[in-house]
Amino acid sequence: MHVYVNGRECLARYLDQQGIGYERYDNTFTRIDNLEAAHSFCEKFSYFVWPPVLNALANRVNPILNIIQVAGFGSYYWVADKCEIATDIMFKDRATLAAILPDLFEHAIIKTVCENVLRFLGRKLHGNFRGEVTTDLKKRPEGWRVKHSIKRNSLKMYDKNSVLRLETTINNPSKFKICQQTEDGKLRWVPMRKGVSNLYRYAEVGLQANQRYLDHLTQAKLKSKAIPFLDSLCRSHTQNGKRFARFNPLQDVDRNLFAAVVSGEFVINGFRNHDLCDKLYTEPPASDKEGKQRCTRISRLIAKLRGHGLIAKVKDARLYRITKLGSQVLFAVLSFYKTDFPTAFQNAL
DSSP states (O other), X not given: OOOOOOHHHHHHHHHXXXXXXXXXXXXXXXXXXOHHHHHXXXXXXXXXXXXXXXXXHHHHHOTTHHHHHHTTOOOOOOBOSOEEEEEEEEOSXXXXXXXXXXXXXXXXXXXXXXXXXXXXXXXXXXXTOOOOEEEEEEEOSSSEEEEEEETTEEEEEEEETTEEEEEEEESOGGGSEEEEEOTTSOEEEEEOOOBGGGHHHHHHHHHHHHHHHHHHHTTOOOOGGGHHHHHHHTSOEEETTEEEOOOOTTSHHHHHHHHHHTOGGGTTTOBOHHHHHHHHOSSOOSSHHHHHHHHHHHHHHHXXXXXTTSEEEOTTSSOEXXXXXXXHHHHHHHHIIIIIHHHHHHHHO
């Protein structure tokens, strides 16, 4: 007999019984009004005693089961042929998740090596290891999916609507340990078997693997969030009917301006026109006329920075401070030009 159990369907029926509101997309919960109650049910679900329920199903399907049992052959021995343990991360909306997905999948493919996959699944790389660790990326109708496999067990990540799902699939439980009482009466860690009485340990192993993978994903550099701001920086802005020209981060002139604005001495007290002028011009002006021209040019640059929301004027003072947006964007531009781009270019060569 093959019995399929859908844990999310069981959770949905429990939520209906308790009158807890939720929203679903296919087999995914995008909202649950009482997450604590749902989490408590999932924990109890891992320790559910399955043989009585499965035996009742067997009696319906096998009409001679009672005869077999009376003859002394016992009943069915129930095992878990395949078990999937998932951790769902719910985002506020699809757009919020979609903004970071490219960086997460890039990190999962490029930064996840063999040793990482073994560690996720609670194993260590040693000289006697003869298995094969594989990683593949596929495009599905719903979105992208990355999968890491080792000896018929796997760990994968994919998105469904506004949910990011991490899922451990156990087909070969003997590669994991379970604490059981042996024939000599002592408790020992032994290879796990497929009996349904071990499903609680399946859940422990799967959740631990998912958590390790989540910890690994926290190291991903979320560059995608900065792309809209960088795109905005390279476009002209109109504010109160006044047009402000675009910046070009690849030009020395604009990068020197950015470096001057984010200078450490301006963090606390901000800067004035002449402060920025001293940063951009290393030589003093040759004449008063040139000095006024420099001052006028700096005023135009300050207005342009304000028009893009990179700096803000201090109230009742001719003083300017970098905004939170300006700090994020300008530091990112300078870091990319000095560090990330040269490294990527050298690697490409």
